[in-house]
Each structure stands twice: as structure tokens, then as C-alpha cells.
Amino acid sequence: MAVTRHSDAVAPVRSSGPLATWFxxxxxxxxxxxxxxxxxxxxxxxxxxxxxxxxAIPAALNLVVKNAQAVxxxxxxxxDFSIYLKRDITESEAEGLARxxxxxxxxxxxxxxxxxxxxxxFKRQSGFGDALDQLSDNPLPxxxxxxxxxxxxxxxxxxxxxxLANLPESDLVQVDTEWVQRFHAILDIVRRAIxxxxxxxxxxxxxxxxxxxxxxxxNRREEIEVTKLIGASNAFxxxxxxxxxxxxxxxxxxxxxxxxxxxxxLLKDPAARLAGLYQSGVSxxxxxxxxxxxxxxxxxLLGLVGSWFAAARHMRRIEPR
Amino acid sequence: xMIQLEDxxxxxxxxxxxxxxxxxxxxxxxxxxxxxxSGAGKSTLLKLIALIERPTSGQVIVDGQxxxxxxxxxxxxxxxxxxxxxxxxxxxYDRPVADNVALPLVIAGVGRREAAxxxxxxxxxxxLLHKEKRNPETLSAGEQQRVGIARAIVTRxxxxxxxxxxxxxxxxxxxxxxxxFRRFNEVGVTLLIASHDISLIDRLGCPRxxxxxxxxxxxxxEEDPLWP
Numbered sequence: 001m002a003v004t005r006h007s008d009a010v011a012p013v014r015s016s017g018p019l020a021t022w023f024x025x026x027x028x029x030x031x032x033x034x035x036x037x038x039x040x041x042x043x044x045x046x047x048x049x050x051x052x053x054x055x056a057i058p059a060a061l062n063l064v065v066k067n068a069q070a071v072x073x074x075x076x077x078x079x080d081f082s083i084y085l086k087r088d089i090t091e092s093e094a095e096g097l098a099r100x101x102x103x104x105x106x107x108x109x110x111x112x113x114x115x116x117x118x119x120x121x122f123k124r125q126s127g128f129g130d131a132l133d134q135l136s137d138n139p140l141p142x143x144x145x146x147x148x149x150x151x152x153x154x155x156x157x158x159x160x161x162x163x164l165a166n167l168p169e170s171d172l173v174q175v176d177t178e179w180v181q182r183f184h185a186i187l188d189i190v191r192r193a194i195x196x197x198x199x200x201x202x203x204x205x206x207x208x209x210x211x212x213x214x215x216x217x218x219n220r221r222e223e224i225e226v227t228k229l230i231g232a233s234n235a236f237x238x239x240x241x242x243x244x245x246x247x248x249x250x251x252x253x254x255x256x257x258x259x260x261x262x263x264x265x266l267l268k269d270p271a272a273r274l275a276g277l278y279q280s281g282v283s284x285x286x287x288x289x290x291x292x293x294x295x296x297x298x299x300x301l302l303g304l305v306g307s308w309f310a311a312a313r314h315m316r317r318i319e320p321r
Numbered sequence: 322x323m324i325q326l327e328d329x330x331x332x333x334x335x336x337x338x339x340x341x342x343x344x345x346x347x348x349x350x351x352x353x354x355x356x357x358x359s360g361a362g363k364s365t366l367l368k369l370i371a372l373i374e375r376p377t378s379g380q381v382i383v384d385g386q387x388x389x390x391x392x393x394x395x396x397x398x399x400x401x402x403x404x405x406x407x408x409x410x411x412x413x414y415d416r417p418v419a420d421n422v423a424l425p426l427v428i429a430g431v432g433r434r435e436a437a438x439x440x441x442x443x444x445x446x447x448x449l450l451h452k453e454k455r456n457p458e459t460l461s462a463g464e465q466q467r468v469g470i471a472r473a474i475v476t477r478x479x480x481x482x483x484x485x486x487x488x489x490x491x492x493x494x495x496x497x498x499x500x501x502f503r504r505f506n507e508v509g510v511t512l513l514i515a516s517h518d519i520s521l522i523d524r525l526g527c528p529r530x531x532x533x534x535x536x537x538x539x540x541x542x543e544e545d546p547l548w549p
Contacts, residue, residue, distance in 0.1 A: 018430070020432070021430040021431075021432060223413055226411045227428065229405065229411065230405060230424060230425050230428065230472070231398070231399075231401035231425060231429070232428045233394075233428075234397075236397070236428055320373050
């Protein structure tokens, strides 16, 4: 229940309960403010559109990052690493080592890629088949692809890597997923940049709404003067302007939501095609209900803050003379 | 005592004195006119009572409240106790007559049904009930002034102040407005009316004071009205 303070609402005339009065007063003021917006459809639409675009940009970027994260988290689980064995290790030695490592509790699975297999695959994939045939000797080592058990923490993972790297047979341990971590670090930076950008855009919205409300106050100066003259408090004359700010913010937020949804709709087919190419089940993540509500909430909040600033600044100056 | 002014002086930043050392008492239930040519301090006197201005020195006590002690934040609540009528009506032309009259009730937070009832009663008292849905712009000057009066009395204030309420009206309409004021006075409302229309005031037979250069120069007590 909202606690309201209207110390100067004590009047010689009073009939219905204070809460019911407060409520119905707000309902009628809200309706009046909305009516005013609708009576100037073009001007209102322009402001709502500006707010919507300003809100939609960070929301859309956030969605992009979210999707990138979702896609890359699929790779995140692939924490496989490769142990390149020393050249002088024979295939049977390698097989034995693979079995040995495979028995460890912190290893889920080990796959041996023999030097011959590796060369075959390289021939097939690189297109250098004929050139490689000229080699008298296979330059590739045997490789063990180790998949750690999912129970590993990042510390035990490092420990496992170190232990395997210290094996006398191993030449080099290469973590295949380092680039995933780099990618995540980049996403982190992008996300932070979005937060900064969104903050600046939020300030812009406050200024836009504040300026709109300021003009509105100037246009209705006479009305404000008259209402103050017959006993209206600052809170009373401020109220319709706060509601205007509320409506601008809410409508802007709703339109921003629409823009983002439309953008998702446009991206749906190309994304599905891309997912098809990668044979992955990844589909474009839509906004969650919380995120949608957050856009509306932020719109409303910025609208209220902007109009409150304008009203507080300009209302005080308008006094009957 | 409804209004007590004690040695009130109002000096404006330019240095000119609108009121100088004015002392005045208005009894409850009185209907007092303030006369004097423009610049004599009539409007300033009313503004001190409405707390649009504060005296440079002296005291203004309205219905037992010393206006000096009314804080800025409390001015709206203070003003709501007083009905005010203006020469230029100060109506809002973006809404119908009924909404104009209802405005003080909306500000005071009176419920919708009760407000509608009072608005109709107030409009009935000024004879404009049949025009409640009209825009004030479409009304004559006299009718607009009566809407202004209905708005001033809709909260049933004990005190009504009017600044040149008949300034823009021809004699017949002026007389009609004064009759309306007279009827309120008869039910106990204290009225303080600034006007330079001395012949009209004489016809009413109400007491009047005359101001000149911010000083009280004449106090004429109630006489037998020339106009019944």
C-alpha cells in the first residue's frame, strides 16, 4: 500500500475517505494526462518514438550478447584438451597411456588419435594430399584427446592439465577452449559497454521528457497560476505533469518492446538457417518476461524522473501575482 | 473579527508604497467595499489577505490566523478557506463551465458525486445551471463573471474577496452581480469587494472605505440603500 503524504490536502470541505479520494483523484488525473497526449497525436508520437528507439537500442544489444553467450556456452562444456605425445612414443605405448589416463577419476574419456590417423585426416581436410604423400616420414605425433569429467572445478582442471603435462610421455598439452574464454572476456567488455551506453541513453531520455514537460508547463502557465490562486498545492499542479511523464515512459517502453520483438521476428529465419548450417539446435533467444517488464519499468521510471525534475524546477516559479 | 490589518505597509522593490500603515477591521458577516482610484492600494490589500503578497511590516490576521505564521507550504490550504473573484474571471477555457466551478472541490479532494451536487447548487445560485456544459468562452462577460463567483463560493467559504468584480460589466450586469453578493452576505458570508464604482455602492448602501496612496481616507458606514 502506497503511503501518501498530503499535508496540505486538509480542506474545509471533505466527504469521501482520504484513500478513495486519493485514488480516484489519481485515476482522473491519469486519464486527463493521457487524453492530452492523445489530443496532440503527432507531437506525442514523436516523443514516444524517440524514447522507444533510445530504449530499444540497449535492449537489442543486450539480446545480442545474451544470444552470443547462449551459443558459446555450448562450447564452454567442451573443455577437451589435447596431449601431443613425444615423437619416440610408439602406438602401443600410446594406447597403454590412454587406458591409464582413462582410469583416472577426473577424466571422463580419452581418445587416441594415432599419427597415421592424424595424417590421413590432415590429408583429407587440407587438400595437400599429394604433397603430403611425398613425405617419407610422418611428422605428426600421436595425440590423446582428454575430456575431463564434468565434476571438475576450474582448479582441479588446471591441476589435471599440469599433471598430464608433466608426464614423461607428453610433449605439449593444449587447451582447445582458451579462445572460448577469450570470447567470453570480449562479451564481458561488450556487456559493460552496453551498460555504460544504456546509462547515457537513459540520461538522454530524462532530458527529452524533462524538456517536453517543461514546454508543456510553459503552455499551461496560466492554468497553473489560476489553480494555484484558488488553493492548489504544488503537488496538485505537479500531478498531471508527472502522469504525462509516466505515459510517455510507458508508451515509449511498450513501443521499444514492439521494436525489439519485430527485430527478433526479422532475424528468426536467417538465424534458423545459420543454426541449420551448424547443425545445432540453437534458436534465437527471445526476451524473457522479466526483461520485457524491465524495459517498461525503466521507461516509466525515466519518464517520472524527467517530468519530476522539470515540474520541480519550473512549477515553483509560477506563482500568482 | 474576520479581518484585522494592523499598521500594514507594503513596499515594492522599486520603493513605491502600495499601502502605508493601514489599519482596518472587518467584522464577521460584514459586506465592505474598498474604493479609491487605481493605484490607491485596493488590489494590494486583497493580495495581502489572499497571501499573494506579504506585508513589508504590520500584521494581517484573517479569521484568527496571523498570515505571518502561514508557511509557504501551507499557503494553498490557507487560500482554500477564502473565495476569490477576479475582474478578468480567470476561468479555464479548455473545459466546460461545470468543471471550472468544480475545480476548488477537486483541489480539496471532494468526492465526485458530492462535488457534482455542490457544483449544481453553486451554478443554481448564480442562475447558470442551464449552462453548466457550455464552454465559458461562449458565455457573455456577465455570465463568465457569475461562473467565477460560483467557483468562489462552491466550497462555502466564510470569506469572499473580489477585485473589481464588475470592472468589465455594464451597470445592469453589475447590479446583478452585486445582488448575488448580497444574497451570500445575507447567509453570513463576509465580503470584501474592491470597486471604484461608487454610484453602484451607494445604491447598495453598504459600508465602504476609501483608500488613497495606501492610506485610509474615508470610512462610510452603512446607510439606507437607495436601491431596495
